[in-house]
Amino acid sequence: MMEVGLQHFLVVSAILFSLGIFGVVTRKNAVMVLMGIELILNAANINFIAFAKYGNFGFDGQLIALFVIVLAAAEAAIALAIVLNIYKNFATVNVDEINKLKE
């Protein structure tokens, strides 16, 4: 049976990262864009933990992942509050229709 190694984790994180960027660029709904950002952060988290485990770098990587989870939660809270406020002002959360500021 094939052993799960560092490469597998890196491939998964690279795919997640690309999906995150893809989601941010293509999605029109602000909430979906924010989900793309979450994917990017979690891709980095997988990297940190995989490197910490397979590189024998101690526990630094896993600690960093915990910090990142907390920060991602804070960011999501603020982002959703802002989206809620956007909905109050514009009655839509479509990022393409929110363009009162000039080009």
Place this chain on the structure above:
Amino acid sequence: MSQPLAYFFDSLYLIKPETSIIGFLVLILLYDLIFKKEKWLPYISLFGLVVTLFLIIEQYGYNKFAFQSSTNFGMMAIDPFGAFFKIIILLSSIIVILFSILSKELDVARDRMGEYYTLIFGMILGMFLMVSASDLILIYIAVELVSLSSFVLAGFLKNDSRSSEASLKYIIFGGVSSGIMLFGISILYGITGTTNLYEMNSLLQNFDSTNILMILTMILIFAGIGYKISAVPFHFWTPDVYEGAPVTITAYLSVASKAAGIVLLIRLIKSTFVSQKDTFGYWEMIPAFDWQGFLIIISILTMTIGNFSALWQSNVKRMLAYSSIAHAGYILAAIAVLSDQGLVGVMVYFIIYLLMNLGAFLIVIVIKNKINSEELEDYDGLGYRMPLVGVAFTIFLISLTGIPPTAGFIGKLYVFIALVDAKMLVLAVIMLLNSVVSLYYYVRILKHLYLNKPKAETTDIELSFSLKLFILVLAVPNIIFGLYFAPILEFVKTSLIILGI
């Protein structure tokens, strides 16, 4: 007492300014919660900033690590270079809090000002950490702390749709950029096995050529820093956020958080990629990544795109946003020299940029208070209706262009000297041409102030004495430092000590 514990208490002693900021943050929050009196909040904030300023001046000469690990390197580098930029951040915070007292735009949110000052203090704390962080994870947390506070501040006028649009655009760009930076940090952690910049330095000495993985990583990390200093191609948020956010916050973002981002970049380059310094102060770089070439390209792009986009703006705040992108380009040009002389250029530039840019924003606030507009066509004939404002605005704009005898000239001069000494003549010429382009849009504001006839009958607009004094306090140094800049240079040269090589 055991050894690690003693180190820990030493470190607490070293982060007194940060501790004071946290203390006042909590104080403001509690005061707002218990007394609900908006009137005294700005004065408590100002008092907190002055106390912090004294604490920084007290520990100005220190040059060591705080929170050391077993390897003799620490999480934070407390050095005069950091103290210099902390002073700049504090001065701009003091000025911005004074702006917030007089800005009429914030009147609709006066009952929520407790949150406003708390968030400003959160930003200051984040910027202090950014300035002294020497560990990638602390860098990321500090960048996020600044960003999260500024997202909310940009959308502080909740019922103003422009303000909320600014905050949405800001959080999408900010979230993506700092996420990309985090991904870069994770790869860098995989390459080196450490997050400390100084430990990385000794590990990277083994790289004897450029490495494709290193290039990718550094570009990813630069995405986060570039977004903070609004360098092209990470600048797209700048015009929209600067236009939509309250003027006070725009002024703050354009000076303080830009300063923190620049220091972050310098510290990353200096402590990670410099192998040694030669006798003339030029840095010998580890060949893992070609910082000089990269910074030259980014700097040329930033100043050119910033200046040319500013040419056809009709909103003054938006024009100042593009002008601040261009100024980031000039500062990046000075960093690209990669020498101590380049750093002198950066630091002199920042003192002067603080004066002239905040001055220009003060005038925008004053005019917005009186005529409730930021559109250039509404500025017609204002130079005659408000003589002092007109003269002061002229001084600030000429200073931003960099024409003698104003201080802006001295700032540009030191960047030029550094570029010419390093024989980077092409970059120097491009910067000179860019200054000429910038003259056009700065002078266009003056044309509206003095030469265009106002559309309707108008009367003179009176300013209060304290406001006149405030304008003069920012305008007069712009002339004085243009003629007598020895004290600035003296201060910069004594602050030019970065922990490490």
